[in-house]
Amino acid sequence: xxxxxxxxxxxxxxxxxxxxxxxxxxxxxxxxxxxxxxxxxxxxxxxxxxxxxxxxxxxxxxxxxxxxxxxxxxxxxxxxxxxxxxxxxxxxxxxxxxxxxxxxxxxxxxxxxxxxxxxxxxxxxxxxxxxxxxxxxxxxxxxxxxxxxxxxxxxxxxxxxxxxxxxxxxxxxxxxxxxxxxxxxxxxxxxxxxxxxxxxxxxxxxxxxxxxxxxxxxxxxxxxxxxxxxxxxxxxxxxxxxxxxxxxxxxxxxxxxxxxxxxxxxxxxxxxxxxxxxxxxxxxxxxxxxxxxxxxxxxxxxxxxxxxxxxxxxxxxxxxxx
Numbered sequence: 001x002x003x004x005x006x007x008x009x010x011x012x013x014x015x016x017x018x019x020x021x022x023x024x025x026x027x028x029x030x031x032x033x034x035x036x037x038x039x040x041x042x043x044x045x046x047x048x049x050x051x052x053x054x055x056x057x058x059x060x061x062x063x064x065x066x067x068x069x070x071x072x073x074x075x076x077x078x079x080x081x082x083x084x085x086x087x088x089x090x091x092x093x094x095x096x097x098x099x100x101x102x103x104x105x106x107x108x109x110x111x112x113x114x115x116x117x118x119x120x121x122x123x124x125x126x127x128x129x130x131x132x133x134x135x136x137x138x139x140x141x142x143x144x145x146x147x148x149x150x151x152x153x154x155x156x157x158x159x160x161x162x163x164x165x166x167x168x169x170x171x172x173x174x175x176x177x178x179x180x181x182x183x184x185x186x187x188x189x190x191x192x193x194x195x196x197x198x199x200x201x202x203x204x205x206x207x208x209x210x211x212x213x214x215x216x217x218x219x220x221x222x223x224x225x226x227x228x229x230x231x232x233x234x235x236x237x238x239x240x241x242x243x244x245x246x247x248x249x250x251x252x253x254x255x256x257x258x259x260x261x262x263x264x265x266x267x268x269x270x271x272x273x274x275x276x277x278x279x280x281x282x283x284x285x286x287x288x289x290x291x292x293x294x295x296x297x298x299x300x301x302x303x304x305x306x307x308x309x310x311x312x313x314x315x316x317x318x319x320x321x322x
Contacts, residue, residue, distance in 0.1 A: 067147055068147065070087075071150065071211040072156050084132055085105050086104050087139070090215050092219065102215075108133075148176040182222075185242050185270070187275075188270065188275045232250065245311055254316045254317070255316065258283040262282075266278065267316045268316070281308065292309055294309055
């Protein structure tokens with residue numbers, strides 16, 4: 001049986017962890033996720049669900065906000081039929097690992113080893129693993145009050161909701177961070193699959209498609225994305241979109257300050273089909289009559305006129321102390 005459950009600063013006994021009292025499956029302290037009795041819920045559309053709730057953790061400085069990095073391996077792609085066979089969750093704050101679980105899961109209702117061609121876990125390892133029901137309380141405890149981060153996150157959220165519903169819990173995660181979407185905005189790569197990103201960004205991934213390996217890769221890729229997009233809060237990251245013309249409010253507000261103060265700005269900009277590039281830009285006008293809005297101005301070194309789509313600005317900072 002492959003079980004690893006970790007508490008802050010020390011490793012504690014897995015059996016004791018799995019006996020966590022049901023009271024740990026309480027509603028989350030913020031409405032991002034909650035645990036109730038009920039039926040299976042579907043992963044929500046991030047825009048249709050509205051903005052995340054105001055306050056912690058979404059408006060905390062990024063270095064203090066609690067994050068739950070999640071990866072699941074499943075027997076297939078149908079959440080109502082297929083089952084989770086491996087789970088890894090790492091709860092992190094400011095780059096520090098606070099708690100962790102990594103466990104192979106016996107898929108109840110399936111022959112041990114079902115879908116082995118997909119997940120690659122030996123049948124004998126699955127046969128000796130605990131069912132998801134034994135892990136459910138600890139899963140909810142690790143997710144409680146944190147912002148879930150995953151690659152193709154709506155898929156992981158849907159499977160978690162389905163598995164927890166089978167244990168009698170209706171856990172809902174309305175708002176989350178999806179590194180698949182973020183990478184498409186930040187990087188000009190041919191593929192944005194996790195294994196392809198690991199190769200492009202030189203992140204070691206010795207055992208891809210195993211949950212613990214993929215969470216380690218996920219955290220490294222998330223750090224690279226943050227370095228590109230330079231968000232101050234998780235709310236700012238949540239506003240990142242691709243192909244929707246959606247503008248990050250923090251970016252738009254900084255463009256407005258650059259225009260009002262006539263202060264040049266250092267902009268990291270990614271045009272369609274190109275890698276991101278740093279420029280120094282003087283904003284002379286802001287067009288709000290187009291969607292998405294466009295900043296008009298000129299480049300510092302050439303004085304050449306240029307228009308920047310606000311949704312394609314990865315980061316912006318005013319120069320000259322303004």
